[in-house]
Amino acid sequence: MKIYELNASEIHKGLRHKDFSAREVAQAHLYRIEQTDKDLKAFVTVTTEQALRAADAVDAKMSRGEELHPLSGIPVAVKDNMCTTGVKTTCSSKMLESFVPPYTATVVNKLEQAGAVVLGKTNLDEFAMGSSTENSAFFTTRNPYDLERVPGGSSGGSAVAVAAGQAVIALGSDTGGSIRQPAAFCGIVGVKPTYSLVSRYGLVAFASSLDQVGPFARTVSDAAWALEALAGHDPLDSTSVPNAPVDWSQPLDKGIRGLKVGVPREYFADGMEPAVVKSVREAIKVFECLGAEISEISLPHTSYALPTYYIIAPAEASSNLARFDGVRYGFRAEGATNQEELISLSRSQGFGPEVKRRIMLGTYALSNGYYDAYYGKAQKVRSLIKQDFDNAFSQVDIILSPTSPTTAFKVGARVNDPLSMYMADLCTFAVNLAGIPALSLNCGFVEGLPVGLQLMGKAFSEMMLLQAAFAYEQTVKLPQLPVFKGGLPNV
Amino acid sequence: MRLTPEQVQKVAELARLQLSLDERERYAEQLSAVLGYFNMLNSLDTVNVSPTSHALMLKNVLREDQVRPSLSQQQVMSLAPELSGELVAIPRTFEG
Numbered sequence: 170m171k172i173y174e175l176n177a178s179e180i181h182k183g184l185r186h187k188d189f190s191a192r193e194v195a196q197a198h199l200y201r202i203e204q205t206d207k208d209l210k211a212f213v214t215v216t217t218e219q220a221l222r223a224a225d226a227v228d229a230k231m232s233r234g235e236e237l238h239p240l241s242g243i244p245v246a247v248k249d250n251m252c253t254t255g256v257k258t259t260c261s262s263k264m265l266e267s268f269v270p271p272y273t274a275t276v277v278n279k280l281e282q283a284g285a286v287v288l289g290k291t292n293l294d295e296f297a298m299g300s301s302t303e304n305s306a307f308f309t310t311r312n313p314y315d316l317e318r319v320p321g322g323s324s325g326g327s328a329v330a331v332a333a334g335q336a337v338i339a340l341g342s343d344t345g346g347s348i349r350q351p352a353a354f355c356g357i358v359g360v361k362p363t364y365s366l367v368s369r370y371g372l373v374a375f376a377s378s379l380d381q382v383g384p385f386a387r388t389v390s391d392a393a394w395a396l397e398a399l400a401g402h403d404p405l406d407s408t409s410v411p412n413a414p415v416d417w418s419q420p421l422d423k424g425i426r427g428l429k430v431g432v433p434r435e436y437f438a439d440g441m442e443p444a445v446v447k448s449v450r451e452a453i454k455v456f457e458c459l460g461a462e463i464s465e466i467s468l469p470h471t472s473y474a475l476p477t478y479y480i481i482a483p484a485e486a487s488s489n490l491a492r493f494d495g496v497r498y499g500f501r502a503e504g505a506t507n508q509e510e511l512i513s514l515s516r517s518q519g520f521g522p523e524v525k526r527r528i529m530l531g532t533y534a535l536s537n538g539y540y541d542a543y544y545g546k547a548q549k550v551r552s553l554i555k556q557d558f559d560n561a562f563s564q565v566d567i568i569l570s571p572t573s574p575t576t577a578f579k580v581g582a583r584v585n586d587p588l589s590m591y592m593a594d595l596c597t598f599a600v601n602l603a604g605i606p607a608l609s610l611n612c613g614f615v616e617g618l619p620v621g622l623q624l625m626g627k628a629f630s631e632m633m634l635l636q637a638a639f640a641y642e643q644t645v646k647l648p649q650l651p652v653f654k655g656g657l658p659n660v
Numbered sequence: 661m662r663l664t665p666e667q668v669q670k671v672a673e674l675a676r677l678q679l680s681l682d683e684r685e686r687y688a689e690q691l692s693a694v695l696g697y698f699n700m701l702n703s704l705d706t707v708n709v710s711p712t713s714h715a716l717m718l719k720n721v722l723r724e725d726q727v728r729p730s731l732s733q734q735q736v737m738s739l740a741p742e743l744s745g746e747l748v749a750i751p752r753t754f755e756g
Contacts, residue, residue: 268739269739271731271735271736271739272731363716364714364715364716365716365718378713378714378715404723407718407721408714408718408721410716410718470704472700473700473701473704475697476697476698476700476701477701479694479697479698480698487675491676494676495741496740496741496748496750497739497740497748498739498740498741499741500741501741501742505751506751507751507752507753508750508751508752508753509676510751511750511751512676513676513677513678514678516675516676516677516678517677517678517679520677525677525679525683525687526687526690526691528675528677529668529671529672529675529677529687529691530691530694532671532674532675533663533671533691533695536671536674543698545711546701546702546706547701548711548712548713549706549709549710549711549712550701550704550706550709551711551712552709552710552711552712553704553706553709555712555715587690587693587694588693588694588697591694602712602715603715604714604715604716605715628715628716
């Protein structure tokens, strides 16, 4: 077994048994990146020196006989929309191409304090707006299962880094599915925590009432360790909740006998790829065999989640992105003759087409005369969507659905049709609108491409979702790393 | 609801974006399609529904005002694209 194939708990054990050093673990992953990233293009920045320094610090700690945190010496990748002191944070945008933040996001701080080794920053759809990483201003990340296909998005770089063995754990952000959908496309675990469980301080804001940071991992157990490390109140984020009622001491292998599982008929309706539905139905049978009680339920406002999301998220984005004016930081256009021109030229040249599209959509939805018809209406429908979940969780413990209507699509297939690109997140929007947690994990393959199973739970039910996912994972034991096609070496 | 290129231009001005003629037409078409899709929300009766702005109803969060270190002026100013001494430089705002 190669070092890059190991998961976090295996590396943790290996470090303690002195099978290898933290430096060797970091080097193995940096070499893996060197060998594969020409093809995969997951990373915007690789921080080799910092990574080796962090690994050496873990080795030094071990030689002093100190206890190791489960994340100590674990190589992690960070989506490039989370601030890192002294390391470029680009949001894969020309606007922030050379932005070096003077402070570090709380989530990155927490990982570093646990001893995790940050390998670098990963590619995303510009400002996290997209479902394929094709909106990155720099390059498109490729799916390790098929280099002709997208990895999903917006956290595509982080998903690929973990799926391809470049990193063991990675951070993503999820506003409408940006962790779960790429996790599904890349065959790994991705968790979108309850809104407010994880600090957003230092995450470049997209839609502040929906954004949440969460982990990618190849196993449920690794995802659970990472999530526990990330969670917690942060005085620097006024929306982060104090004393979140999540009991991290519960065992993952509790089992799911008697767990009430709801299957919402609206998530198995038209527009879903039949092979994906079949794969998810088979997964649901596994839950039944493990002793869960399955029942069909209804979330009647499901089809309204997409339009509601695409009013609320762009409205918040248009306000959040107003700060990029070419004056104090970020990209500044040449040749402006006055202040107003400086701002509009910098924004027009600094933002890519999808970001501009969403800024305009949001500006329109908030503008005088249209506010009530669009933004006001969407906020009310958001209440109805939230109510659907409240009603459902009075009958069931968790809800199962596909994570995405399809498997990974071809690069270029949807770039000219925004609405068809938006459909890629059809199954994930409602969760963000309701603020509840959800995770995606692999439940099989269709023509060699991974299918994602989505588990949704009520607010702060992360442990229950992880336990259910763990029970499934341990039963089906699907492969965790892709066999590379397209000439990628399994070095 | 169809947006005209002129309406797109108006929105772009509000958002401080400069669009080429070509972009105005492309965005008019694309945004019209998206706005058309939004119309399905009108089929829902929401007269007696109150709006949700945040999924978890957090109350206003206050804390004691404390003096503590923050970023230095030098750290912050070094991010600006153009400086004039200790100030951020921009093109002339007023004639004269």
